[in-house]
Amino acid sequence: xSTAPATRPARDAIADEQVxxxxxxxxxxxxxxxxxxxxxxxxxxGMRKIKHVPEQLVDVTITPVLFLLMFxxxxxxxxxxxxxxxxQYILPGILVQSVLFTAVYCGISxxxxxxxxxxxxxxxxxxSRSAPLTGALLGDTVxxxxxxTVVVVLGLVMGFDPGEGVLGILAAMLVVVxxxxxLSWVFTTLxxxxxxxxxxxxxxxxxxxxxxxxxxxxxxxxxLPGWLEAFVDVNPVSHxxxxxxxxxxxxxxxxxxxxxxxxxxxxxxxxxxLTVRLYSRHT
Amino acid sequence: xxxxxxxxxxxxVKTFGDLRAVDGVDLTxxxxxxxxxxxxxxxxxxxxxxxxxxxxxxxxxxARVLGxxxxxxxxxxxGLVSLTGQLASVDDELxxxxxxxxxxxxxxxxxxxxxxxxxxxxxxxxxxxxxxxLVKSYSGGMRRRLDIAAxxxxxxxxxxxxxxxTGLDPRxxxxxxxxxxxxxxxxxxxxxxxxxxxxxDQLASRIAVIDHGKVIAEGTPGELxxxxxxxxxxxxLLDPEDRADAAAIVARVAGAEAHLESDPSAFSVPVxxxxxxxxxxxxxxxxxxxxxxxxxxxxxxxxVFLALTGRPAEDHEEVAA
Numbered sequence: 001x002s003t004a005p006a007t008r009p010a011r012d013a014i015a016d017e018q019v020x021x022x023x024x025x026x027x028x029x030x031x032x033x034x035x036x037x038x039x040x041x042x043x044x045x046g047m048r049k050i051k052h053v054p055e056q057l058v059d060v061t062i063t064p065v066l067f068l069l070m071f072x073x074x075x076x077x078x079x080x081x082x083x084x085x086x087x088q089y090i091l092p093g094i095l096v097q098s099v100l101f102t103a104v105y106c107g108i109s110x111x112x113x114x115x116x117x118x119x120x121x122x123x124x125x126x127x128s129r130s131a132p133l134t135g136a137l138l139g140d141t142v143x144x145x146x147x148x149t150v151v152v153v154l155g156l157v158m159g160f161d162p163g164e165g166v167l168g169i170l171a172a173m174l175v176v177v178x179x180x181x182x183l184s185w186v187f188t189t190l191x192x193x194x195x196x197x198x199x200x201x202x203x204x205x206x207x208x209x210x211x212x213x214x215x216x217x218x219x220x221x222x223x224l225p226g227w228l229e230a231f232v233d234v235n236p237v238s239h240x241x242x243x244x245x246x247x248x249x250x251x252x253x254x255x256x257x258x259x260x261x262x263x264x265x266x267x268x269x270x271x272x273x274l275t276v277r278l279y280s281r282h283t
Numbered sequence: 284x285x286x287x288x289x290x291x292x293x294x295x296v297k298t299f300g301d302l303r304a305v306d307g308v309d310l311t312x313x314x315x316x317x318x319x320x321x322x323x324x325x326x327x328x329x330x331x332x333x334x335x336x337x338x339x340x341x342x343x344x345x346a347r348v349l350g351x352x353x354x355x356x357x358x359x360x361x362g363l364v365s366l367t368g369q370l371a372s373v374d375d376e377l378x379x380x381x382x383x384x385x386x387x388x389x390x391x392x393x394x395x396x397x398x399x400x401x402x403x404x405x406x407x408x409x410x411x412x413x414x415x416x417l418v419k420s421y422s423g424g425m426r427r428r429l430d431i432a433a434x435x436x437x438x439x440x441x442x443x444x445x446x447x448x449t450g451l452d453p454r455x456x457x458x459x460x461x462x463x464x465x466x467x468x469x470x471x472x473x474x475x476x477x478x479x480x481x482x483x484d485q486l487a488s489r490i491a492v493i494d495h496g497k498v499i500a501e502g503t504p505g506e507l508x509x510x511x512x513x514x515x516x517x518x519x520l521l522d523p524e525d526r527a528d529a530a531a532i533v534a535r536v537a538g539a540e541a542h543l544e545s546d547p548s549a550f551s552v553p554v555x556x557x558x559x560x561x562x563x564x565x566x567x568x569x570x571x572x573x574x575x576x577x578x579x580x581x582x583x584x585x586x587v588f589l590a591l592t593g594r595p596a597e598d599h600e601e602v603a604a
Contacts, residue, residue, distance in 0.1 A: 017465070019406065019407050020407045020408075020461075020462070020465050021465060021468075021469065022403075022407070023403050023404055023406070023407030023408075024407070024435060024438060024462075024465055024466055024469050025438065025469045027400065027435075027436070027437050027438050028437075029362075029390070029391070029437045030390060030391035030392050030396075030437070031391050032362075032390075032391050033388070033389065033390075033391045037388075038389055041385065041388040041389055044385075044388075045374070045377065045381075045385055048377055048381055049374075049376045049377065052376055052377065052378070052417055053376050113374075116370060116372065116374075116375065117368050117369070117370030117372035118372050118373070118374050119372075120333075120338055120366065120368045120370075120372050121366060121368065121372040121373075121386075121433065122389075123337075123338055124336045124337065124338060124361060124364070124365070124366040125361060125386075125389055125390070126358060126361040126362040126390075127389055281340075
């Protein structure tokens, strides 16, 4: 090329007419993606956001780390006689707790999408109505897995020594993530009903706190007053903790695991269609 | 089914509680043109667009977009239109390029093709250097361009643009206008909602003025402006002492009353035409009045409203919809 380049346009100027016209006219519409392909794409979006805004993972990882350290060393000696023994008891529960708290974020990010108008664009696309939701939740399961891994690794460093070994740990993590997937539909519903991301966060955590703490995570329910013990026994969070504990230390029955999967299925059956309905109708 | 009309609505109604946000709107928008919908905040523009883009269900009346009913055939409509909403609905926490790749994949492109298309659009819209940056670091003009790029990853037959230049500096505004003109040149129909008469005038071949959810005037920009008058001649003098005399001269030529601005050396007078304005300026020069500047302003939305409704455009509270 011997001709001297023309004066370089300002860096953010739109290109010359030819390039612009080429870009505007060059696209035939491809066939529509399947609902599954669209959901996978939304999952990809969630992953990219985790990469770009890793701060959101800090909440997710710091909180369980703090809980695990505080509860173990603060209460261990008093409740279980030694911090080591108490760690064996509470680690499965802390695992459940930290993953459940992470689930509130799916409601918060859905609400943020609505507030910012991104949802309007998605809803004007010719794609499956449920794809943005299932996709986002599938992306969130990555977050749950990260939170679960942090707790387990820290626990192992502190001396957690489960009888069922690595397989037991993986099975417990799976049960927790499946239950949380079911529960996260409750938070997406909240995300669609409430007005601001902050409201979702406050309501979500408010609802979770009693469920998480009035469970068999931290203490043996047999030591509780009868009415409270009754609540703890029917609390689904206790069922997840029982299953996770059993899978890690041995002694989990098929019934324990089936109960948790059943509860996840019921939550999904009620709140997933509700979420999709609210999402499609959202004004 | 083919039709020459891009949009055809009849008695379109949307209510939110007691508020009739859209109250019987009839629109007829031919294909291949820019159709302007002009009105103040809260007039019902956004609500109308949302019904046409199938995001809101009308409470009454009918609307057909490119021959398809927006309620019964919503999916077909979605396959033909694109929406650039008022909020610049791009994802802050993704890069510009990722935003476009996301849309490309959702429209059915394979990843590789979606990436090519994203790069092509970034290049054409002057965002090639910024493509790898998170959108939250973009200026308002860049966001708008990305937003429009996201709407045309696949060229739509009909593009809804809701206040595309609100809050933009003049240069960014011109860039957006250039893009709209290029799109229409290639056959896309654009429904443009705006608060600015000069924007509608620049781009649209027909304009509907709406207020309180009703169309109160419809026509070409020329017809609309003719109904309002030619705008106002704004004059700024070198010496404020001259103002009373100068205002009297212009008022006499224009046959209208002068409005004295708060700036002691400025005044304005409504005029019927550019010719009349230049006549008035010539009269000032002949009288030896020293001018710092003068300009012929288009009638503002307020003046249009004043002429059409006898009251200024109110800034109604925007309906959150």
